[in-house]
Amino acid sequence: MKRTTPGESGLSRIVKVLEAFDKGKSTLTPAEIVRRTGLPSASTYRLVNELIDVGFLDRSDGGVQTGVRLWELASRESKTLSLRNTAMPFMEDLQDAIRQHTQLSVMDGTDILYIERLSETDAVVNITRIAGRLPAVVASPGLIMAAFGTRELQEAVLATGPPKYTKFTPTTTADFHRLLAEFRRQGYARMDGWIDEGVSGLGLPIRNAEGSVIAALSVLVPNDGKSPRMALPAVQIAAAGISRALGWFPKNH
Amino acid sequence: MKRTTPGESGLSRIVKVLEAFDKGKSTLTPAEIVRRTGLPSASTYRLVNELIDVGFLDRSDGGVQTGVRLWELASRESKTLSLRNTAMPFMEDLQDAIRQHTQLSVMDGTDILYIERLSETDAVVNITRIAGRLPAVVASPGLIMAAFGTRELQEAVLATGPPKYTKFTPTTTADFHRLLAEFRRQGYARMDGWIDEGVSGLGLPIRNAEGSVIAALSVLVPNDGKSPRMALPAVQIAAAGISRALGWFPKNH
Numbered sequence: 001m002k003r004t005t006p007g008e009s010g011l012s013r014i015v016k017v018l019e020a021f022d023k024g025k026s027t028l029t030p031a032e033i034v035r036r037t038g039l040p041s042a043s044t045y046r047l048v049n050e051l052i053d054v055g056f057l058d059r060s061d062g063g064v065q066t067g068v069r070l071w072e073l074a075s076r077e078s079k080t081l082s083l084r085n086t087a088m089p090f091m092e093d094l095q096d097a098i099r100q101h102t103q104l105s106v107m108d109g110t111d112i113l114y115i116e117r118l119s120e121t122d123a124v125v126n127i128t129r130i131a132g133r134l135p136a137v138v139a140s141p142g143l144i145m146a147a148f149g150t151r152e153l154q155e156a157v158l159a160t161g162p163p164k165y166t167k168f169t170p171t172t173t174a175d176f177h178r179l180l181a182e183f184r185r186q187g188y189a190r191m192d193g194w195i196d197e198g199v200s201g202l203g204l205p206i207r208n209a210e211g212s213v214i215a216a217l218s219v220l221v222p223n224d225g226k227s228p229r230m231a232l233p234a235v236q237i238a239a240a241g242i243s244r245a246l247g248w249f250p251k252n253h
Numbered sequence: 254m255k256r257t258t259p260g261e262s263g264l265s266r267i268v269k270v271l272e273a274f275d276k277g278k279s280t281l282t283p284a285e286i287v288r289r290t291g292l293p294s295a296s297t298y299r300l301v302n303e304l305i306d307v308g309f310l311d312r313s314d315g316g317v318q319t320g321v322r323l324w325e326l327a328s329r330e331s332k333t334l335s336l337r338n339t340a341m342p343f344m345e346d347l348q349d350a351i352r353q354h355t356q357l358s359v360m361d362g363t364d365i366l367y368i369e370r371l372s373e374t375d376a377v378v379n380i381t382r383i384a385g386r387l388p389a390v391v392a393s394p395g396l397i398m399a400a401f402g403t404r405e406l407q408e409a410v411l412a413t414g415p416p417k418y419t420k421f422t423p424t425t426t427a428d429f430h431r432l433l434a435e436f437r438r439q440g441y442a443r444m445d446g447w448i449d450e451g452v453s454g455l456g457l458p459i460r461n462a463e464g465s466v467i468a469a470l471s472v473l474v475p476n477d478g479k480s481p482r483m484a485l486p487a488v489q490i491a492a493a494g495i496s497r498a499l500g501w502f503p504k505n506h
Contacts, residue, residue, distance in 0.1 A: 010263035011300075015307045021330040047264075054268045055361075058332075066331050068361055071368075073271040074327035075384035077279040078319050079311075085383065088371075092345065108321055115324075118341075130338065131328035 013039055013047055018056070021066050029063040080106065083215055084116045087206070087242045091118055094219070094238040098231055101220040103128060104206075105141040107149075110157045112142040112216070137162040137176070140203030141216030144189035147180040148205055148213040154180055168193040188232065193223045200228040204239035209247030217242060266292055266300055271309070274319050282316040333359065336468055337369045340459070340495045344371055347472070347491040351484055354473040355491075356381060357459075358394040360402075363410045365395040365469070390415040390429075393456030394469030397442035400433040401458055401466040407433055421446040441485065446476045453481040457492035462500030470495060 020028060020036040030048045034041050048064060051057040055069025075081045087104050095102040095118040104116040111133040128134060136142025136157045146157040158176050162169060170176055183189040189203040200223040206215040217239040221227040240250070273281060273289040283301045287294050301317060304310040308322025328334045340357050348355040348371040357369040364386040381387060389395025389410045399410045411429050415422060423429055436442040442456035453476040459468040470492040474480040493503070 009303070011267065011303050011307060014264065014267070015309075015326075018326040021326075024330070026330040026332055026335065050262070050264050054264060056264075056268075060332070066327055068333055068359060068366060070323075071327040071331050071333050072361075072366060072384045072386070073268075073274075074319055074324040076382075077274040077277070078324050078384075079279055079313070080321055080324050081383060082279065106321060108325075113321060113325060129329075130334060131325050131331075133325070 013037075013044070014051070014056070017044070017047060017051065018066065018070075027060050027063045027065050032063070080115050083206075083246075086245050087116065087215075087217070090238045090241045090245070091116060091217070094217075094234055095120075097234045098219050098221065100222075101128075103141065103218045103220075104215060105139075105218065106215045107136060107142070107145045107153075108133065110136050110153075110160050112136045112139045112145070115215075135160045135162065138165070138195055139218070140189040140191050140201035141218040142203070143180065143191070144183055144203035144205050144218075145213055145216050147183040147189060162194075165195045166193055166197045168197065170194070188236070190228060190232075192228065197223065199223050202228055202232060202235050204235050205243075206239055207243040207246070207248040209249075211248060214246075266290075266297070267304070267309070270297070270300060270304065271319065271323075280313050280316045280318050285316070333368050336459075336499075339498050340369065340468075340470070343491040343494045343498070344369060344470070347470075347487055348373075350487045351472050351474065353475075354381075356394065356471045356473075357468060358392075358471065359468045360389060360395070360398045360406075361386065363389050363406075363413050365389045365392045365398070368468075388413045388415065391418070391448055392471070393442040393444050393454030394471040395456070396433065396444070397436055397456035397458055397471075398466055398469050400436040400442060415447075418448045419446055419450045421450065423447070441489070443481060443485075445481065450476065452476050455481055455485060455488050457488055458496075459492055460496040460499070460501040462502075464501060467499075 016037040016039060017033055020033050028036070030045050033048060034044045037044065048057060052059060052064065055067045057064040058067045084104060091102050091104060099120050102118045103114055105112045105114045113133045114128045114130055117128060117130055134142070136146055137160055142157065146154050158173050164171055170179060187204070191201040193199065200221050201218055202221070203216050203218040205213040206217055208214045217235060219231055219235050221231050269290040269292060270286055273286050281289070283298050286301060287297045290297065301310060305312060305317065308320045310317040311320045337357060344355050344357060352373045355371045356367055358365045358367045366386045367381045367383055370381060370383055387395070389399055390413055395410065399407050411426055417424055423432060440457070444454040446453065453474050454471055455474070456469050456471040458466040459470055461467045470488060472484055472488050474484050
């Protein structure tokens with residue numbers, strides 16, 4: 001879902017400047033910011049200085065970077081960080097057991113936004129990173145959240161793709177609707193080799209005290225038949241543990 | 254160091270709104286934001302809606318909260334998060350050995366800003382939290398960064414305090430200057446019972462490829478004489494490991 005950016009208001013210019021820091025570019029010169037945003041040069045230089053004054057940007061070697069103060073304001077009372085802190089001990093235990101990739105993510109529009117990831121250095125291929133996003137349709141956490149979402153969310157998610165990455169990627173909308181129903185029934189999403197033939201993803205729902213699915217816990221393991229099957233109970237226990245720590249109580253079990 | 258807030262510019266109003274989320278208040282109503290910021294009511298209601306539109310705030314039960322999109326923009330190319338990701342495996346290993354509190358922080362003005370913390374549930378008392386800040390003078394990471402900082406930084410840090418928390422807290426500026434020199438010489442700060450009589454803090458410098466001290470690794474352990482002494486080698490190895498991962502090479506050892 002696209003957010004509105006009303007004309008060239010002060011706020012929309014601030015957002016554009018911050019959005020310019022992307023794809024591994026952590027330091028930009030004011031000239032690069034002008035080029036990346038397409039904003040007028042003089043007012044952008046002025047804005048960059050104002051953003052430095054309030055700590056939304058910090059000076060760094062060869063330019064500016066997103067500010068520590070911005071990170072502090074975004075983090076200190078953040079529900080995202082609070083969820084991550086609750087999940088972290090369970091994720092560490094899970095990572096000790098799985099030793100591949102353990103990830104926590106939330107839904108933003110039709111994207112999955114990764115808010116934490118623990119990895120081993122020799123783990124299977126992983127294209128995600130913290131504060132990175134992927135279309136929900138290509139990731140097990142996205143599919144499990146869609147599976148527990150409204151029909152509207154499912155339609156919106158499925159409308160975004162997916163590309164046919166491998167011979168295992170499902171292609172038709174009917175396939176996906178059948179899979180979402182299955183994922184919801186079984187309580188987890190499993191994607192064997194859909195994105196990379198060598199990798200399986202398992203995605204499980206995280207529930208809050210009201211029982212709403214607010215996040216997903218996922219792992220990536222080798223797509224060798226036995227690894228996903230062996231990992232599943234550990235992921236189920238960790239996901240239930242996080243949900244319980246958030247106040248959820250499984251009334252119907 | 255106070256940041257400038259020029260009059261009531263659009264940017265300064267945005268900063269004030271975001272700063273209103275503090276001290277455990279993760280959800281605020283627009284009326285509470287008006288009260289906390291002292292900004293005019295009508296324009297603040299309008300600004301809150303604009304901030305929701307761009308994702309700097311999200312609607313939540315009973316009000317608004319800092320937005321997931323703001324966290325994403327502040328995090329995705331953040332040097333802070335990148336430092337934290339480099340440090341995390343070393344911090345996890347250290348936490349496995351120490352089982353109390355393991356913390357990573359950076360200096361912001363004369364404050365220490367905590368960017369990561371790993372804790373055991375039954376660990377000693379700790380007043381810090383992620384994205385929380387403390388005057389550098391009351392925390393071992395702050396004192397070790399001051400010890401390796403300029404004379405100006407040291408004066409500024411010492412000018413902020415410290416309060417006399419316990420009978421072990423040093424009081425005179427001369428005491429502090431002597432301690433900073435000692436910390437610099439020995440390569441770590443040790444505060445036994447300064448803040449809470451039962452707690453010792455150990456703070457060690459993290460260096461980048463140029464050898465500059467850019468962050469601090471610290472642990473809190475029981476102030477029982479042996480715990481800090483036993484913890485020190487592990488913290489030294491972890492801090493050196495993080496520095497090496499950042500490209501530092503100890504030429505003079």
